[in-house]
Amino acid sequence: MRCRAIVAVRGSSWREEGRELRVSPGPVAGGAGRPEGAVVSGSGGLVLALGTVNQELHCRADRGLDYCWFRAPDGGHVVPAADRQELAAGLCRHRLGPVGPEHAGRWACCMGVAGRRAGDLVHRISVRVADSTLLAEASEVKVDAGGTAVLSCTTVPAGKTLSYCRFVSPTGRGFSFSEANRNETIMDRYQQSHGPLGQYRGIRVGVCSVTITAVHAEDYGKWRCSGVIQGTFAEGSDFIILSQEESAVNGISMAAIVGAAVGSATVIAVVVAFMWWVVKKKKRSNGHHNLSDSGSEHSSEVQLQMGELPSLASRFAAGTRQVSFRRRRSVHS
Known part of the structure; x- marks a missing residue:
């Protein structure tokens, strides 16, 4: 403009x-x-x-x-x-x-x-x-499962001391912070944030903030932050969406995807090597002009091994899926 x-x-x-x-x-x-x-x-x-x-x-x-x-x-x-x-x-x-x-x-x-x-x-x-005396600093926060998330709201106007601040999680459970419990851990995982390098960012300077350690699946969703500015009566509120990082696709971590890809590549390499060995053996066998009984038996053995090839590939694929499934379970847990 x-x-x-x-x-x-x-x-x-x-x-x-x-x-x-x-x-x-x-x-x-x-x-x-x-x-x-x-x-x-x-x-x-x-x-x-x-x-x-x-x-x-x-x-x-x-x-x-x-x-x-x-x-x-x-x-x-x-x-x-x-x-x-x-x-x-x-x-x-x-x-x-x-x-x-x-x-x-x-x-x-x-x-x-x-x-x-x-x-x-x-x-x-x-x-x-x-339209509220409390406003979210970020409307959406993204973090991987098991990571640390910081959700913050500030007063409007900025810097006004809060009497208290409280949060309601996506599951409907609530908890609150005050100056008295600023260093305590609530419900084992929730702490009042203090800012980078020990810089104070708490309710005394108009910041309602919570640090969530080891984010669980139940933490994802809409959070509500609320608080009252000292000397007033109306409670201000805003909402923050906690979501998973885009590096996680449909609940499967990149590590699981990479592991499955490596497993599939290994199966393909083994199958190709086996087929090359079978073809080489067959060519050697066909190079002889006089076939003995033992040669016939060897040819039958080669045919048997070729028949087992699909079963071998299936066993490798099943093993890869099992590894991928275990990786998914470890991510969700």
């Missing part, structure tokens, strides 16, 4: 989308003659609670601006009431009204330097609107 410049005469005003829009009068630093390269910064990814007021979106350039405007996620134009000193400092700001679903999506903050050949400078801002 490329921003197109909206240039207005300084000191003028006009109306757009029912709002009065003004451009500050007077000269502003950063016109023609400035270098084309620029450094821009501004608001990062935002997670906002439904109904939040006075939330600000902003962007900044390393040079003075002549104008600025925002493109909303629905494509609409928003031109904030410009402040000459802020524009001269390269700053552009816009305050949202009560946050609603229409504010969710990708915003573009466009900063204009009159006459800039490359067009407006652009800083993009991602906005996510939550």
Whole structure:
């Protein structure tokens, strides 16, 4: 999405989308003659609670601006009431009204330097609107059976202390964490997560998180995380799907598949070698002009061995299937 410049005469005003829009009068630093390269910064990814007021979106350039405007996620134009000193400092700001679903999506903050050949400078801002005070950090987590999974939800706004946080597993069993039991293991396998390298990420800083050690088949499915921000009464909730890694196909691990393939290749190699030996023996036998009784018996023996060839291949295939079945059982257990 490329921003197109909206240039207005300084000191003028006009109306757009029912709002009065003004451009500050007077000269502003950063016109023609400035270098084309620029450094821009501004608001990062935002997670906002439904109904939040006075939330600000902003962007900044390393040079003075002549104008600025925002493109909303629905494509609409928003031109904030410009402040000459802020524009001269390269700053552009816009305050949202009560946050609603229409504010969710990708915003573009466009900063204009009159006459800039490359067009407006652009800083993009991602906005996510939550209808709950607790939001999953990831809607889906994938991990192999027997591995370790971390499921986390955070408060909206971020960093708010929780009175408690609780989880409900796909089987319907529930458990909870508080500051008092932050180092305890619940139900033998569930622990409150503390973050990488000992960094604290717990309910005191608005994170409701559980580490599941040795993931079992019963752990796969929809998890619910819930919690209450201190000083409030409404419980916030969100859901996280725990699923198996794509490396496991229909419950059969890659190790089992590789094992079955190796077993099949071994059977084929043995069968081919045996057939080559039989053909070689038969050619030697046919090379003799005078066949004795013993030669006849040898020919019969060769025919008997050829007749047993399907039975030999079947026994090898059965052994391969048994190995594959054992590998599957070990994966599911």
